[in-house]
Amino acid sequence: MKKKILVTGGTGYIGSHTCVELIGEGFDVIIIDNLYNSTADVVDRIQMISGIKPFLEVLDLCDNKRLDKFIQKHKDISAVIHFAAYKAVSESVSKPLEYYRNNLFSLVNLLDVMKRFDIPDLVFSSSCTVYGQPEKLPVTEDAPLQPATSPYGNTKQIGETIIRDTTVSDKNIKAISLRYFNPIGAHPSALIGELPRGVPENLVPYLTQTGYGIREELKVFGDDYNTPDGSCIRDYLHVVDLAKAHVIAIKRLIEGKNKTNYEVFNLGTGNGVSVLEAIKSFERVSGIKLKYKIVGRRAGDIEKIWADPSFANKELGWKTLSSLDEAMKTAWDWEKTVRNNKL
Numbered sequence: 001m002k003k004k005i006l007v008t009g010g011t012g013y014i015g016s017h018t019c020v021e022l023i024g025e026g027f028d029v030i031i032i033d034n035l036y037n038s039t040a041d042v043v044d045r046i047q048m049i050s051g052i053k054p055f056l057e058v059l060d061l062c063d064n065k066r067l068d069k070f071i072q073k074h075k076d077i078s079a080v081i082h083f084a085a086y087k088a089v090s091e092s093v094s095k096p097l098e099y100y101r102n103n104l105f106s107l108v109n110l111l112d113v114m115k116r117f118d119i120p121d122l123v124f125s126s127s128c129t130v131y132g133q134p135e136k137l138p139v140t141e142d143a144p145l146q147p148a149t150s151p152y153g154n155t156k157q158i159g160e161t162i163i164r165d166t167t168v169s170d171k172n173i174k175a176i177s178l179r180y181f182n183p184i185g186a187h188p189s190a191l192i193g194e195l196p197r198g199v200p201e202n203l204v205p206y207l208t209q210t211g212y213g214i215r216e217e218l219k220v221f222g223d224d225y226n227t228p229d230g231s232c233i234r235d236y237l238h239v240v241d242l243a244k245a246h247v248i249a250i251k252r253l254i255e256g257k258n259k260t261n262y263e264v265f266n267l268g269t270g271n272g273v274s275v276l277e278a279i280k281s282f283e284r285v286s287g288i289k290l291k292y293k294i295v296g297r298r299a300g301d302i303e304k305i306w307a308d309p310s311f312a313n314k315e316l317g318w319k320t321l322s323s324l325d326e327a328m329k330t331a332w333d334w335e336k337t338v339r340n341n342k343l
Helices: 011-022 040-050 065-074 089-093 094-116 153-170 202-211 239-254 275-286 310-315 324-339
Strands: 004-008 026-034 055-058 077-082 119-127 174-180 182-184 217-219 236-237 261-268 294-295
Touching: 004 011, 011 026, 011 040, 011 077, 011 174, 026 089, 055 089, 065 094, 077 094, 089 094, 089 153, 094 119, 094 153, 119 153, 119 239, 153 174, 153 261, 174 239, 182 202, 182 239, 182 324, 202 217, 202 324, 217 275, 236 239, 236 324, 239 261, 261 310, 275 324
Parallel strands: 004 026, 004 077, 026 055, 077 119, 119 174, 174 261, 182 236, 217 294
Antiparallel strands: none
């Protein structure tokens, strides 16, 4: 019998790619999503890729009564992958209460139903923002967590603490937090990808929208950081590589291969790439010269961060396979598919 996996936020950017990978590995996938930053037709596109349409329940995890009723109907859930959260760093600075309410209430409600309905395994979508501006680079999982530079990052720190405390208090709950660095790109089919509503908060959708002419020009937030070219440095990994890590993590929990009840892994390439280098990568794969200008620093941004992924490489047997240019090309293919109304 197939193991049933609940994916919260499963119609979102990373969630949808993970659903594809889970289905490909033989799991039965059901999705909860409130469609705050996605659309219901994503499940149709998941079906176009995988051949199977996952069940979607449009539901806000902050509504604990509706969540309770949903879980009562699906008592055979084996494990949960929790993506559902607000995720824009700069937006969280201007709307902190919305971020704390949404990201933390939803997690507490989810853990509560997991305990009450004996769902033992959780993979949590965390973030490298938990490290703040790290003292040493690259960042290992043992690095001390610095004060978060944004409410978003703080919700991830607090979320991890809530999960860790839950696994200590209830030995039946096991969890893995995956600390992502910077996911980019899209599925090679160009049927799913990152499609933010309004003005993009993340770099690559802004790159592709500027390349297509949706945005007049790209803003580079700061060129006076202590980096080789003055722009911020990040660790960009392909979203499909990231999605595959979730399948490995969920299998690790289900098969009882975890070493402790709570584990943490960094997911990144191990390579730091500046904003200006990312622009050059997009220009290489698209053949388009981007118009951009340097503006002031953005609140909440970290100067430079990239992963030491060796623990995940060794312990999970996972590593990134796609190059920056390959990931950027899939992002560009996705943008063209969306704008040409081919979906």
